[in-house]
Amino acid sequence: MILKNMLQDDSIRHKGLRRKLVEEVAAKGISDKRVLEAMLKVPRHFFMDSGFLSFAYKDQAFPIGSGQTISQPFTVAFQTQLLQVSPMQKVLEVGTGSGYQAAILMEMGARLYTIERHRELFLAAKALLEEMGYRPSCHYGDGYQGLPPYSPFDRIIVTAGATEVPQALVDQLAPGGRLVIPVGNDYGQTMMLIEKLDDGTIKESAHGNFIFVPLLKGKAK
16 A cells, blocks of 8 residues: 555665564564554554654654654554454544554554544644555544544544543444543553443443553644
């Protein structure tokens, strides 16, 4: 899905570093082969500021501007594995950020809708994803509210730490759907899986501790 004019910027060295990163992520417990294959295909260094290119394939988070970060690769893989995305499922991503998570989801065949509250990041991610050949439905807005006109969604993933599970997102989840969201405070969050059963019953389960930038309400300039 990556255009030819960008392939020249994804060298054999980059691919080798990416393979080592995927091996590291797998050794930490990621077993979903589709997640690992997607991570092998997506050049993470395309989503990094030039000053951090040498760190693109370290299993670490790095700044991307507007007070936000590109998530640690293990965290991206962990959330994606927990989401259990199947091809052609309708997925909502809250927090486009750099666009890296969006690219992973689209490599896995998701019909992706993604929303970002920071206009600068929204514009940059949209342009980059399009240049790479990805065509998600990108939106600038309040992730807390989700995207009601496009709901319901089979899967929802939130890439920022929330103080609570937004009811609006639960409402937009289809029966049989899964919502993955970190919930907590500024010092850390618990990764929560919210499942909406076929009869509408909600089931919650906790899956480890992480640290994300906060999920804020409203649109930023």
